[in-house]
Amino acid sequence: MPVRLILVSMPWALADRPSIQLGSLKAYVTRAFGSAVHAEAAHPYLDVERVLDRSLYRRLAERSWLGEAVYAALLYPERTAACAGLFSKYWPRSEGSPAFEEICRKIKDFHDNMPLWRDLEKAHLVGFSVCFAQLASSLFLARALKERFPGVRTVFGGSLVSGVLGKSLMEAFPWIDFIISGEGEKPLVNLVSRLFSLHGGSETDSMQGSRDSFQTVQRQEGRGVPKPEDEKRPTGPGALGTLRREGVRPWGPGIFFRREDNSVDGGGWSQITNLDGAPLPDYGDFFREAQNGGDARTPIFTIPVESSRGCWWHTAREDRPHKRACRFCNLNVQWRGYRSKAPHRVAQELAALADEHKSLHFVFVDNALNPAAVAETTQAIQRSGKDFHLFGEVRLPLSRHEVRALRLAGFREIQAGIEALSDGLLRRMGKGTRVIHNVAWMRHCEEYGIENRSNLILEFPGSTPQDVHETLDVLRAVRVYRPLKGVRFWLGEGSPMALDPESYGLKGIGNHPHYAVLFPEEIFRRTRFMVKAFRGDRLRQRRLWQPVRDFLRGWHREDAVFRNRTGGEKPRLGYLDGGTFLLIRRRDRHGRVETTYRLSGPSREIYLSCLDAKPLDVLQKEHGRFSSEGLRRFLDDMVAKGLLFRHREWILSLAVEEGVKKFLA
Numbered sequence: 001m002p003v004r005l006i007l008v009s010m011p012w013a014l015a016d017r018p019s020i021q022l023g024s025l026k027a028y029v030t031r032a033f034g035s036a037v038h039a040e041a042a043h044p045y046l047d048v049e050r051v052l053d054r055s056l057y058r059r060l061a062e063r064s065w066l067g068e069a070v071y072a073a074l075l076y077p078e079r080t081a082a083c084a085g086l087f088s089k090y091w092p093r094s095e096g097s098p099a100f101e102e103i104c105r106k107i108k109d110f111h112d113n114m115p116l117w118r119d120l121e122k123a124h125l126v127g128f129s130v131c132f133a134q135l136a137s138s139l140f141l142a143r144a145l146k147e148r149f150p151g152v153r154t155v156f157g158g159s160l161v162s163g164v165l166g167k168s169l170m171e172a173f174p175w176i177d178f179i180i181s182g183e184g185e186k187p188l189v190n191l192v193s194r195l196f197s198l199h200g201g202s203e204t205d206s207m208q209g210s211r212d213s214f215q216t217v218q219r220q221e222g223r224g225v226p227k228p229e230d231e232k233r234p235t236g237p238g239a240l241g242t243l244r245r246e247g248v249r250p251w252g253p254g255i256f257f258r259r260e261d262n263s264v265d266g267g268g269w270s271q272i273t274n275l276d277g278a279p280l281p282d283y284g285d286f287f288r289e290a291q292n293g294g295d296a297r298t299p300i301f302t303i304p305v306e307s308s309r310g311c312w313w314h315t316a317r318e319d320r321p322h323k324r325a326c327r328f329c330n331l332n333v334q335w336r337g338y339r340s341k342a343p344h345r346v347a348q349e350l351a352a353l354a355d356e357h358k359s360l361h362f363v364f365v366d367n368a369l370n371p372a373a374v375a376e377t378t379q380a381i382q383r384s385g386k387d388f389h390l391f392g393e394v395r396l397p398l399s400r401h402e403v404r405a406l407r408l409a410g411f412r413e414i415q416a417g418i419e420a421l422s423d424g425l426l427r428r429m430g431k432g433t434r435v436i437h438n439v440a441w442m443r444h445c446e447e448y449g450i451e452n453r454s455n456l457i458l459e460f461p462g463s464t465p466q467d468v469h470e471t472l473d474v475l476r477a478v479r480v481y482r483p484l485k486g487v488r489f490w491l492g493e494g495s496p497m498a499l500d501p502e503s504y505g506l507k508g509i510g511n512h513p514h515y516a517v518l519f520p521e522e523i524f525r526r527t528r529f530m531v532k533a534f535r536g537d538r539l540r541q542r543r544l545w546q547p548v549r550d551f552l553r554g555w556h557r558e559d560a561v562f563r564n565r566t567g568g569e570k571p572r573l574g575y576l577d578g579g580t581f582l583l584i585r586r587r588d589r590h591g592r593v594e595t596t597y598r599l600s601g602p603s604r605e606i607y608l609s610c611l612d613a614k615p616l617d618v619l620q621k622e623h624g625r626f627s628s629e630g631l632r633r634f635l636d637d638m639v640a641k642g643l644l645f646r647h648r649e650w651i652l653s654l655a656v657e658e659g660v661k662k663f664l665a
């Protein structure tokens, strides 16, 4: 009988896509053990979305405290009133809060009788992928599972349970048997191998394929079947009691486990060195579930892919939190180092998944696409000839040419790490970028029709009035582009700032008080959670950043009117090139041309030479026939008219090309 492994992704995963964590783990485990392990991916969030209705589910999935409040009330019914209070605090006031208890009742009724129980009953090991807003829901189902079937083993993994968080959660919740810290593939294979005495875990390193072996490294059945002597050993839940009595086994790196005295030990990490050797994610179970649900909607889903893990900018470690890294970022607690796939492998993966699932809509889940491979990867994707609609995250700077290449490959939405529009703030954040890079990015996105989904961090601790003034000045200049999303600074476990709070004037670091609403007092006190509370200059920051918040609100309103009127087809500030002259047109919020400027001869040349940001001294050299005084006067005039952006001796033309010539090589 094969070992039955069920991998579960609970609400509030986005329901328009499968879980890449489950798809990747299932493929990896299946390749490691073949028919000796029956791995299955389960996505109860699809059913919960049906139970609640799609728009309500999405609202809850988008704000983590909303979703966590619902499952915390199911986990601890005596806390329902407090959770309802937290829920209404985060539900937009203008929309009238939906009945919290009704939502809880519907979800509980569903879980009590869900068809998945039939599979869970037969499972030997159940794994929970615990990422954004999936903590309370995973704890809820894991506890219910243990109550019904105490012999089943549970393992948690994912970004919300990595490192110290994992150890601490395991100490607090006895229904978690193991936690995988960091990347899941190798530790999970190790765990299955050792729990059920299967051969296969030790072979995972040798299973890495070369960059040319994509076809041959896909799912290979039949590997790692039990050796003859293993077949006599009992496997499955019945065997686990024996393991306990035999004492603790070495579980390998990346796994937290319980000792006989119930203390939690282990940890560390173990990750794949060559991502090209990992198999293609297996999304078959998700698509079967989606179809079986009798959903009337056209089953075209967004498909997650990854081209890299970790972040190439982040080299900080716990003992060196000031090493190169964005100080607020804790996305890297799961990873060590940066690994990326070969460009042709990325393109093959997209094409294979598109053909298999008949969808062209993909999201790259990378922290940051590999900048060194942008040209090669985008060309390889283009060669597939498919009309992809891609979303990805990048780190700046990127040139106009690179942004064009991304668009031609199919990137329609991109989130870049803008975060701030003040050089002082960017420096203190450790971004390693400048305001001019951020503005150039916004410009290029506008030009090539890429939806810029970047954030502006508000209330960053220690921000000065000068930082905020500079931010407002820059915002006024870029108001002709798609607006940024303002997000209030939050402190995450494991970020360089949380590891070294004094350097940022932060005191009293502890769990965010909302966890005291979600969990009983004792658990709140002795468990570490992801979002941290801190003291510092919070009130001052809130007041300081209010004008920016107001500006963003107005900008969003104005942009919505403009895009509505123009269908998003025209830029607010665009130019047409007449060969010897340029026509620059500024449109009002209703899409009407309100001003036209004509630049002829050398003025046109200067303007066109600054479509990528350029240092002033380079510009002066390039246009040496102008006196520096004459050039400066011209630039001053263009800046005053809002046609050029100048920042610390860098120059950028703000108008974007309206014609299609920009897409030609």
Ligand code: SF4
Residues within 6 Å of the ligand: 311, 312, 313, 314, 325, 326, 329, 330, 331, 332, 367, 368, 395, 417
């Ligand atoms: S914010 Fe982005 S670029 Fe910065 S360390 Fe995190 S993942 Fe890397």
